[in-house]
Amino acid sequence: MRSIRKLALVVPLAIAAAACGTTNPPGELVSARAAYERAAKGPAATYQPADLHDAKQSLARAEKSFADDGASDETRHLGYIAERKALLAESLARTTAEGLKQAEAEKERQQLQAKMLEKTQGKLQSAEKKAATAEKHAAKSAAELEAERTARLEAEKRAKEATEALSKSMQVKEDTRGLVITLSGSVLFAFGKSELLPSARRSLDEVAEALKNIEDRSFVIEGHTDSVGTDADNRSLSERRALAVKDYLLSRGVDASRIRAEGKGESAPVETNATAEGRANNRRVEIVVLKPTAATGTQKGGGPPAGQEVEPPPEPEPPQPAP
Amino acid sequence: MSRAHALVALVMSAGVSAGAVVAGCGGAAAPNARVASTTGAITAAEEIGAKNDPQAALHLRMAQEQRQRAVELMARGKNAEASWMLARAQADAELAIALAREAQTRAAAEQAISQIEDLKSQL
Numbered sequence: 001m002r003s004i005r006k007l008a009l010v011v012p013l014a015i016a017a018a019a020c021g022t023t024n025p026p027g028e029l030v031s032a033r034a035a036y037e038r039a040a041k042g043p044a045a046t047y048q049p050a051d052l053h054d055a056k057q058s059l060a061r062a063e064k065s066f067a068d069d070g071a072s073d074e075t076r077h078l079g080y081i082a083e084r085k086a087l088l089a090e091s092l093a094r095t096t097a098e099g100l101k102q103a104e105a106e107k108e109r110q111q112l113q114a115k116m117l118e119k120t121q122g123k124l125q126s127a128e129k130k131a132a133t134a135e136k137h138a139a140k141s142a143a144e145l146e147a148e149r150t151a152r153l154e155a156e157k158r159a160k161e162a163t164e165a166l167s168k169s170m171q172v173k174e175d176t177r178g179l180v181i182t183l184s185g186s187v188l189f190a191f192g193k194s195e196l197l198p199s200a201r202r203s204l205d206e207v208a209e210a211l212k213n214i215e216d217r218s219f220v221i222e223g224h225t226d227s228v229g230t231d232a233d234n235r236s237l238s239e240r241r242a243l244a245v246k247d248y249l250l251s252r253g254v255d256a257s258r259i260r261a262e263g264k265g266e267s268a269p270v271e272t273n274a275t276a277e278g279r280a281n282n283r284r285v286e287i288v289v290l291k292p293t294a295a296t297g298t299q300k301g302g303g304p305p306a307g308q309e310v311e312p313p314p315e316p317e318p319p320q321p322a323p
Numbered sequence: 324m325s326r327a328h329a330l331v332a333l334v335m336s337a338g339v340s341a342g343a344v345v346a347g348c349g350g351a352a353a354p355n356a357r358v359a360s361t362t363g364a365i366t367a368a369e370e371i372g373a374k375n376d377p378q379a380a381l382h383l384r385m386a387q388e389q390r391q392r393a394v395e396l397m398a399r400g401k402n403a404e405a406s407w408m409l410a411r412a413q414a415d416a417e418l419a420i421a422l423a424r425e426a427q428t429r430a431a432a433e434q435a436i437s438q439i440e441d442l443k444s445q446l
Contacts, residue, residue, distance in 0.1 A: 077407040084382075084414035091421040098428040105435035112442040119446065 026071040028079030032059050035086035044093035051092050055085035155215040162210035170203060178217070178291040181207060185224075185241070185283035194240035196248055204245065207287055208252030211259075214289055219254070221246045221261040222286040224268055226279035231265055239263025245285050351402040354393075357409040361390050364416035371423045379422035386415035 025033075036059050039045075044052045062078035069075055163172055163179060171182040188200040196204070211219055223238030223245075242261035250256050271278035365386050373379035393408035 073404075073407070077411060080411050081414045084411075084418050088414075088418050088421050091418065091425050095421065095425040095428045098425065098432045102428065102432035102435050105432060105439055109435060109439050109442065112439060112446065115446060116442060 024071065025066055026076045026079060028076045028083065029062050029066055029071075030079075032062055032079045032082035032086065035083045035090075039086040039090045039093075042090055042093060043097050044089040047093040047096040048089050051085075051089035055082065055089045058082035058085040152215075155213070158213040159210070159215075162213045170207075177220075177288050179289040181210075181287040181289070183207070183245075183285045183287070184280070185285060186280065188245065188285055189241055192237070194237060194244050196244050201248070204248050205252060208249050208254050211249065211254045211287070211289070212252075217258070217292070218290045219259045220288045220290060221249070221259065222268075222288060223261070223263045224270075224282060224284050224286065225266050226282040227266040227269070227273040228279065231267075235263050235265030235267075237263070238265050241285060245287070249287075351406060353397055353402050354406040354409055357406060357413070358390075358393065358397075361386070361393075361409045361413045361416065364413050364420070365390060368416045368419040368423065371420055372427070373419040373423040376423050376426035379419045379426065382415040382419040382422065386412045386419060389415065 036055055039052055039055060058078070059082040062075060062082045065072065065075040065078050163181075170184075171180075173180050173182075183200075183203055187203060188196055190197060221242040223240070223242035225234040225238050227234070229237075239261070240263070242263050246259055246261040249259060266273070266282070269278075269282045270284070271281045273279050273282060365383070368379070368383045368386065373383040389408045389412035393405040393412065396402070396405035396408060
């Protein structure tokens with residue numbers, strides 16, 4: 001009986017002690033306190049005040065349970081839940097902060113893209129301008145080419161008309177050298193002389209006009225003789241005569257840079273020298289309108305190069321007539 | 324005091340602290356509504372991809388285990404304890420959802436910043 005009475009007194013005390021007397025909070029409550037303290041000092045206070053308040057209230061319930069019941073199961077459950085609430089508030093706050101960072105980054109990205117677009121548009125405009133300028137130049141070049149072509153056709157037409165006019169008063173033919181205008185020696189010079197006769201001027205004026213209308217060609221004035229007299233004398237005479245014709249043509253405006261004179265002497269007869277008629281035909285001056293390839297080449301017949309004139313030789317003795 | 328009265332007194336004095344447990348053990352209704360809301364939170368955490376983030380996955384697993392424990396407790400009639408388990412499970416599931424969202428938002432922010440660096444290098 002006495003032991004039972006003692007037991008009846010001790011047991012409730014022991015239970016009461018077990019229920020209320022411990023001062024060590026359970027691990028869950030300790031964790032909850034730390035989690036809340038950290039959350040309250042962090043961005044949750046700014047970004048998630050409502051969730052932080054919820055965590056505070058949850059912690060308060062756990063604290064009350066601990067105060068009332070000590071480290072009971074309820075205190076541990078409430079502490080566990082309070083810790084989760086504090087962690088939740090922290091996580092939500094970090095998400096908000098990251099969301100703001102993302103929004104700022106998005107804004108900056110749009111600004112950069114606008115800058116890039118502006119830069120690209122600038123480059124495009126510059127390229128378009130360059131293309132337009134190049135197109136303009138090309139169009140101009142095309143126009144210039146067309147103008148050149150038209151001018152060339154006009155020149156060829158004038159040359160053709162001029163040579164057609166010439167053929168009425170002198171011989172004009174085409175050979176391997178180019179267009180050859182042949183003037184009779186007797187029309188141009190007195191026998192054995194190299195001064196132009198007055199009657200020669202009209203023919204040579206026609207020739208000068210024709211040559212002035214022929215563009216992009218060079219001319220060679222060739223003096224020829226018959227075979228009467230020495231070769232040296234004939235060459236000298238033919239050279240002086242070629243120079244005389246050239247000087248006259250220059251005086252009529254033919255471009256000096258395009259014309260040269262050569263004396264061929266008796267070296268290139270067109271007919272036999274055995275007859276008077278043949279000799280008359282051999283005594284001639286040929287004005288050759290050189291073909292383009294020949295125009296840039298060297299002189300034919302062994303004479304001096306183009307541009308270098310023959311020094312007029314001294315006036316020789318006239319040939320002795322045949323006995 | 325007779326021995327029987329002492330025993331009753333003993334039981335009665337012990338019942339104050341146990342009563343709650345007894346009441347908790349035997350008297351609470353089955354927390355079916357809480358089971359439904361906890362299951363909903365866990366499903367939401369799974370669907371948002373909580374498994375893809377280590378911290379979120381941890382709390383998702385804790386939520387799942389605690390819900391399972393609650394179901395077992397309910398089967399044994401321990402509804403009060405099951406309610407606590409469900410409350411803990413729901414807290415873990417909600418935290419798993421938040422942590423998963425945080426990880427996704429951080430990744431999106433990092434990607435946006437990376438794009439900015441790329442654009443700056445092109446300008």
